[in-house]
Amino acid sequence: MNRLLLLILLFTAILTSCSDEEPTPDPSPSGHAYTYLALGDSYTIGEGVPASAQWGMQLAELLRAEGVDVANPVTIARTGWTTSDLASAVAAAKLKPEFDMVSLLIGVNNQYRGQSLATYRSELRQLLQTAIRLAKGDASNVLVLSIPDWGATPFARNQNREQIAAEIDAFNAVAREEAANAGVTFVNITPLTREAASDLSYVASDGLHYSGKMYREWALLALPEAKEILK
Template structure:
């Protein structure tokens, strides 16, 4: 956190500014929705509205994510990224669907995700308790996913990836959030899917935020 001055004059009040770094792929950059509807943007806005009040302000998140990125590509970008802070108050990580979709070797994902988790901890000032890891959504429950010959195989593979992600999070003391069940409502609730028939809509992202916001506030020290 860093203090900023709110107001002017002798009654000016110091408030804490919270820095948030969001790492991922299309699910973090919000493919198919407006920038303000991305889940990291919604999370910051919700935190400021519900928890921060006059004592703190979560700045707009720094997002390092791109549609189509695998874990290896995110790692590569982090090595080249400039202007990163030495310590963020919150770091989120959601990656892996493109490893599954592109049929990359699972063993490579295991190594890359382990390294990403370590990087996330370092970027959170060495505090695992400030790192939030989200599960991979299940795109089998979208109109796009239903075009595959065996959508159930997609779900099985997503479960495999998520099982590993959870195990790494647990072993390192990271907070794991399972948003996959929400993504599996995409066929029975079409409004949860964006107009591209694949990615989450603003509404689905809002449900993710509703699921995790209280725990995120706790991670940041708010009751």
Template sequence: MKAHFLIFIVLLFGCSSGNNSSNNSNSPVDYSEETTSEDDSNTTPEYKLLFLGDSYTVGQSVCGTCNFPAQLISRLENSEISGDYNKEVIAQTGWTTTNLLGAISAQNPSNDYDLVTLLIGVNNQYQHKPFSIYEEEFPELLDLAKGFAGGDPNRVIVISIPDYAYTPYGENNPDFELISQQIDQYNDFAQSIAETNNVNFLYITDITRLGLENPSLVASDGLHPSGEAYSQFVDRLMPLAIEKIP
């Protein structure tokens, strides 16, 4: 009787162990976490950049890939933060701060840009607009730029106005010295407003003031920066962009 009972116990536990082994081998394995991690690592990051301005942003009289927005994106794509860069430009030759405000109102950009640049004011000076207009409208534009960057001033860069006095066109202007003085006035104001708002101010005006001694910095129209000048702008802009793009 005892022998039969022991045999029964052995058979019972043996079957139970076998069944557990079979169940374990056929149980589905959850690879979702591992797959998700692999998919994430293979996803190409996407970035949105917005460029606000006038002819100096459009790149008047240079090729489509020679202006500073295009050159900046090309360098970023080949940098340590490579990815898909989507560029939007709200700029046109001849625009003043008033024109740019109107265009922004019409286009209504989103508020999720990774980087926003603002370069505006030369046409206020060129068209002899009262400086008070710039004093009123530039801060408005900067507030909008911050909003397009999700309210983060660290993702906005104000770029100084080039000095067209140091071009063949400007050299022959009887107001040669006055042009430079007024460009300085505009830039000083823009810098003070940028710093008050904790926004970086990038000074590139000195590059354009080499235009007469280095003609390669002037476009074929004798007035605007060349592709080489824009390349030098980007030399200074690139470190800031890398620092700011999340």
């Protein structure tokens, strides 16, 4: 009986260890003309929706529908990540700098945790350089999406939504400026996310994240820029 209990405990420990590992990206997709790397947090993995509804997956689908032969994205993202967390995960992944397009959406957790704009600016600047390196060293192959305003979701109903919106705007001003300095494309999705305040079909079941319908809007907004990158 003691031996059986030991085996059960060992098996449980292995499962727990596996669940805590950093996500391992899929190997670079083959069989397509173009490759795509999506970097971010819960908004990139699509917390609360099927993988097919992720905004990056929908972007790839829209591109293929328009004759652009791009693979589904290799994704490095996790709920709760800040710029620092994402940078560590990308470094650990040891990716080759061979992606035709790289998207970056990060910063909401920096704001949520009360981190400074100075910290965000410094770490975002480094992430942008990493994204450019992974995009074959070409800044024109990188897309940066603005930070969504989670204050417009039901989750924030009892919080100071005006303050959240103001802070999100401040973080996005930094993101826009650093994107311009790095020579990468900036796509402003924040106004779309504020529509969640009056249309709950844009919100996932947890009341905080977004539905596939919202991610579709982001993909459509980014589509012209992505087509320009992969022309």
